[in-house]
Amino acid sequence: MNKKWWKEAVIYQIYPRSFKDTNGDGVGDLRGIIEKLDYIKSLGVDVIWLNPIYASPNDDNGYDISDYKAIMDEFGTMDDFDEMLREMHKRNIRLVMDLVVNHSSDEHRWFQESRSSRDNPYRDYYHWWPAEKGKPAPRFSFFDVNSDAWMYDSTTNAYYLHYFSRKQPDLKWENPKVRQEVYDIMRFWLAKGIDGFRMDAFQYVSKDTTFKPLPEGYEKDIIKYYGMGPNLHEYLQEMNREVISQYDIMTVAEGAGSTFEDAISLVDPERKELDMVYHFEGMDIGNGLGGYSLKEFKEVYSRWDNALADKGWLSIFLANHDVPRMVSKFGNDGDVFRQASSKMLNTFILSMRGTPYCYYGDELGMTNIDFDDISDYKDISAINSYQAAKEAGKDMDEFMKKLNFLSRDNARTPMQWDTTSYAGFTNGTPWLAVNPNFKAINVEVENNDPASCLNYFRKMVQLRKEYPVFVYGDYELLFPDHEQVYAYTRELDDEKVLVLLNFSEKPVKVTLPANVKLKEVMIDNMDDDEVEGSDVNLKPYQAIIYLLL
Structure with missing residues (x-):
């Protein structure tokens, strides 16, 4: 284990x-x-x-x-x-x-040194591409408005790599x-x-x-x-x-x-x-x-x-x-x-x-x-993606709806x-x-x-700490195609539990497999379990964990 x-x-x-x-x-x-x-x-x-x-x-x-x-x-x-x-x-x-x-950060001492000259001892702490070789092959930047991960720096006539913001130059781990x-x-x-x-x-x-x-x-x-x-x-x-x-x-x-x-x-x-x-x-x-x-x-x-x-x-x-x-x-x-x-x-x-x-x-x-x-x-990713969407002529109402839902803020x-x-x-x-x-x-x-x-x-949290089955127990999914209920068992040595989760706003009846025998409720987010034979009736968003026989 x-x-x-x-x-x-x-x-x-x-x-x-x-x-x-x-x-x-x-x-x-x-x-x-x-x-x-x-x-x-x-x-x-x-x-x-x-x-x-x-x-x-x-x-x-x-x-x-x-x-x-x-x-x-x-x-x-x-x-x-x-x-x-x-x-x-x-x-x-x-x-x-x-x-x-x-x-x-581009304000780190290493990068300040690195960008100061091509022969600086810290030059090789970052990824630089001399401009005289032509612009390097494109790389995508997660945060840059133009999605360009190569930033031109005139100090030494070279490009540096930044997978994220242009103020986040990538360190050269090869060094x-x-x-x-x-x-x-x-x-x-x-x-x-x-x-x-x-x-x-x-x-x-x-x-x-x-x-x-x-x-x-x-x-x-x-x-x-x-x-x-x-x-x-x-x-x-x-x-x-x-x-x-x-x-x-x-x-x-x-x-x-x-x-x-x-x-x-x-x-x-x-x-x-x-x-x-x-x-x-x-x-x-x-x-x-x-x-x-x-x-x-x-x-x-x-x-x-x-x-x-x-x-x-x-x-x-x-x-x-x-x-x-x-x-x-x-x-x-x-x-x-x-x-x-x-x-x-x-x-x-x-x-x-x-x-x-x-x-x-x-x-x-x-x-x-x-x-x-x-x-x-406030998030740089949200602000830059907004700017990029605007420049690309995207449907900004749709963009803002999605941002409102998914934003890191x-x-x-x-x-x-x-x-x-x-x-x-x-x-x-x-x-x-x-x-x-x-x-x-x-x-x-x-x-x-x-x-x-x-x-x-x-x-x-206390339940998890009291029962090692939740940490180390084997996991088995039940009803993989059920569109409302996520059900699984956890088993460790002679201890087995059943987790029933209704992920929907509608009540649902779950018929348990014949080999699943309920012993007692360990926790119930509604303190109201309804069991009829092998059927468990779950209320909207109900979560119940049973200890099994």
Whole structure:
């Protein structure tokens, strides 16, 4: 079974800019996290994954780093960080930090040196293409208005590569000095006592540096061409030898390549690379205005479970800082069904095999915000894609509807603490608008309501901790073609449970297989199960877990 603490952990993701502001500047800070550690502890979670807090000009909200060993001024000081980590560890909460080393900020000292002259010692820290060779073969940029990942720089008459914003030049991992710089950064934070890294955009670090032309339309299958480059495994094994293997930490790769073989190769323990894969196929479901297919949802999560059942380990999540709010995308965020569907989705996350990730606010059932105008948005991806759509003459009404649903800003609105102004997030002006529904959806209100999303989340976390079957048990999908119900069993030794989830706003009757015998209800988001012989009647968005005979 190969037990590990990070397999048994429940991870709580904090987007620090939006969690809690203590100095009135409208931006969340480290002291805000310190202030709320008792709340986080009350959730029963074991690990905090913290989005970047490093020094940054904030072109991409901290994912453009100008100093990897300093704290962003808006977030506080290194003393604040040290105190935060001590207070976390006092409460037996571990800390995992983002390691953002596919690219740096263009304001990082390395890049400032690199662009200053062609013979600078730091020149080879980044990917440069001399202009006299002609413009390099096109490369797609995720964030650039023109989708051109080569940026001309007149200082040395050359182009530099940026897969993301033009202010995020890609580091040249082919240079061993760059890799040693990264290992030095990792050791710096591990010496402070942090408990692991989430490797941001890491599947992109290895490049084919000939930059030969790619086939037309390659950007539609971008992971195939950008991910899992020629030397990625060599770099990871070197990183593991030199750093990871020296500490009791967890490492998780953002992304998983384009095949199951890619994913397994990253986290097969025998290869000595990373611990856990964080794939995005589940997040690619329902990225339109027409909803999503539950059959596809079940197929994706079942396929990934099966692929890593014997080797490696999965992350299980339905939300993060880059996608819409969970209940708005996969549940129903209307007044009638928001609470039930939030509880149902958290039941799914916390009853699957793999390490569950809860995004801040999802324990409350926080929802997407409804922005009217592009001026409401702060996310560089939203702003640049709006500009590109306008220049391309696209239907802007349709574009704005889709942006309103899918924008990353939906997941970045301030945490809703109480009913006071700005939801108790700040006594200043928040950097991003607070969702107007904060009077009904907040920690203070839900803490005092036994039937709230928050208190259900706590119960579900506790259930997972009490029964190892939810962590290590085998998974078997039932009724794969059912369009309303996601049902599966988990089995470990002589313990077997049945999970029934109604993903729809209509009641439904489920006839259980003859070999499935119910013993007792372990948890029920409505405290009202109706069983008639082998039939279970599920109410809209009902979630029930049964212990089986």
